Amino acid sequence: MSKLSTGNFFEDFSLGQRLVHGTPRTVTDGDASLYTALTGSRFPVSSATPVARALGLRDRPLDELLAFHIAFGKTVNDISFNALANLGYADVRFLQPVYAGDTLQSESEVIGLKQNSSGKNGNVYVRSTSYNQSGEAVLTWARWVMVHKRSPESPAPEPHIPELPSHVAPEQLPIPAGLDASAYDTAWTGSKHLWEDYQPGERIDHINGMTVDESDHTLATRLYQNNARLHFEELMMKPSRFGRRLMYGGHVISLCRALSFNGLANSLGIAAINGGSHCNPSFAGNTFYTWSEIVERWEIPGRGDLGALRVRTLGVKDMETQQLADAKIDKDGRQVYHPNLVLDLDYTLLMPRRGPGNP
Amino acid sequence: MSKLSTGNFFEDFSLGQRLVHGTPRTVTDGDASLYTALTGSRFPVSSATPVARALGLRDRPLDELLAFHIAFGKTVNDISFNALANLGYADVRFLQPVYAGDTLQSESEVIGLKQNSSGKNGNVYVRSTSYNQSGEAVLTWARWVMVHKRSPESPAPEPHIPELPSHVAPEQLPIPAGLDASAYDTAWTGSKHLWEDYQPGERIDHINGMTVDESDHTLATRLYQNNARLHFEELMMKPSRFGRRLMYGGHVISLCRALSFNGLANSLGIAAINGGSHCNPSFAGNTFYTWSEIVERWEIPGRGDLGALRVRTLGVKDMETQQLADAKIDKDGRQVYHPNLVLDLDYTLLMPRRGPGNP
């Protein structure tokens, strides 16, 4: 019996199947420091304990994306070790803050299967959830990936494509217990812009950029305990069509989020990711820039202290965002992503509202 | 109204103006570990809790320069985002140890302004102070930077150049409450050299060197949440006169300080920085070496357990220090820094004295 784990192939998945993923992980202040060093993030809620406490939280939470990457990393071995492509995310909800000392453990359920016409691979849809040491769900997300078949002869399963929401509805946005933004102080960021100041249709070019080197993305991806080989093995990747190690797309999300500070500084955190595409591959040596478009501005029922902004953030490599009017260009009559576009992320932020404390 | 912060230009500053800087930051053991990984520092007081406790402190403090870089990083967005040059530091005093769990928040006051003769920029002098979560000042420093004007037509302000001390006087050196070096044990470093052993005029070539790669200095500078673009954006820097990303000068100070362990191992910490120049730019790929000159040896009034050493530490790139008799060379009759000289730092160390415990 081989001692090796070689991941699951398309035939190994069945509708309704449940997978408990390995490597539970205690997260700590050490992870938070590394995340700051890897991204340069400056959002105050996860930077300073007194800020988090002034807003009713018991401590500064880990950046939601750090928690997401760690939770996600656990699923790679069982779900996407043999994936050709990460096709999409939907209905990502940050159910509870994750604090230093918490232990994350992830599970998945197969919610959809569809063999592709080539007969060589198929799409697997999973709903994954990460739990803390008390068994409380802290994060949940759907994703779908294209996975190799072990053998093209294997019979195709009954196709089933799950219904997934286009976005998390405002009334379903998770808001951390105890969070009260009434005492929010714009001096924490130096930016005066709150929920009321953002208009649907508005575009913000975030100016600042970030060049990533090999050690940056591999340190990040190892920190997340993501074991997908194509991020780590230059020897294996050299003869591939990429010619080199590929950056973990999740880390590109983190970089773009950190760069969006200049323009979205007062966001309290990400409540949900509605969907996202890694439009083109990213590599060490790329300099990343980002712009955001305000998609919708939602009141949160019963909350005068904060509202929600649905935002689309676009990540670009090796060119300034001002040169791009749109994420897509015309190519032979089809709209395709500009070749320098690396990320198209649709997500929802919580943002303080004006009030007695923030006139 | 633009959502972007583009920093202050020369016209935006006024004498006596006060600025509260964003992104309060809780510092942790994670930052301390990263600082060790980034610098290789081996000074025992910040390396080991039992050492710090044996000397009367409640815990091992963070390296003073780590605290400084984090405190300093907060001021960049408001003070030096549009700076052409960091002209100097003076009167840097480390007022209190910073411990894991403390939260730093920085403020500045404009203490001087002088437009330059070109009319295109001017020098801004600030006194910055960083406070902990109890509102106690833990660090204070003056610095001056040359900042672009938004428009050459803007009128020049009344020039005012503040008086700054050439050095922090021995009687003004901050000494941490409770610190008592009587129990200092030279086995903590393996070096036998204490305060009495250093002679003004003495030169120490510290032998060890350190090559820095891109990820090293960018990880450090992101950890410090310093958002000056020229450290991070290869795309922007390529066509600049530097041709590539510039290292944050503060990190060069940290490297030289860590390298000075071999020769100044028993220093208890930096009490003050009297002044400093980044003489030439530093880049990834450089190998740094350092030498020190003992400038003055001061008794501390009322203290038999420790004394002060005023030290000048010189940082050199890509050559061994023994090849340089002096920091400056003659160039057309003027004394200028050798092109490989990157740092000229004048600072004051606390050092244990001989006594019953250290005969």
Add this chain to the structure above:
Amino acid sequence: MSKLSTGNFFEDFSLGQRLVHGTPRTVTDGDASLYTALTGSRFPVSSATPVARALGLRDRPLDELLAFHIAFGKTVNDISFNALANLGYADVRFLQPVYAGDTLQSESEVIGLKQNSSGKNGNVYVRSTSYNQSGEAVLTWARWVMVHKRSPESPAPEPHIPELPSHVAPEQLPIPAGLDASAYDTAWTGSKHLWEDYQPGERIDHINGMTVDESDHTLATRLYQNNARLHFEELMMKPSRFGRRLMYGGHVISLCRALSFNGLANSLGIAAINGGSHCNPSFAGNTFYTWSEIVERWEIPGRGDLGALRVRTLGVKDMETQQLADAKIDKDGRQVYHPNLVLDLDYTLLMPRRGPGNP
């Protein structure tokens, strides 16, 4: 009197000599996070506190190799600063778990000396032990290094070669107090393979590889406060026979151990290292792969919950392990290590046994 520490030369050592090494070090969660980021390790006992507690430990211990590298790093300045070669390790025993908050301090005794026939250098054998803040020994190891003489004229000492065991006997393997593997849950790794499943003579090719960049190995080696110059100074190493900075061999051990997760996932930790060779030098840019051979399977007297596996793990650079039938090749009638072989490590793992909890 020079202020510099230039390490000990062969003449400076004498049989029975005791050395107390500098820089005591408090280890923290920050070190553990960095170690994860540097190696990608996924072994659950040091990844998650609830796992460690379910097995009877008071907290998740630091990875044994992280503790080893920190403990070892302290000895470099006194033992191997002037070494030409690290010749071997023996009888490395991990006596107690090391937890975040512990402070490590190392001492050595010279247990052997033998001048080499050239008269220019000699072999020094030391027994080193690292203690925690309570004075308990947590790690002990023997190693021998070839050290330069200060002068070829110095007389040779009486030769003495210590007897060192070929391996740590099963009855001498340290087992952490309180450790009880009865509640081990294979869901923590997703691997079903326990002690009974491994057969002496079995070979496991661990598939996954890891490319190392300059910042990776230098960050690691600085974290370990190892100050051997050849890991850090590109300027010094460029004209050397290596042509560049050399990786610290201990970090190669860590990488191979982390890569061995795929195949040895349920190992509870390393109890002992029986011996090891760094067969060829390793450099940034290398991609590392590894295979393991099960050497012996030992019952532990009185323990039904866990057993020991003596394992030989081979590290290879820049080629897949499947291409190598053996670590050694024939060269002019002699058996020598294959030039891509970088590590030959003989060590002993603790592994859960089947039982009521793990049928």
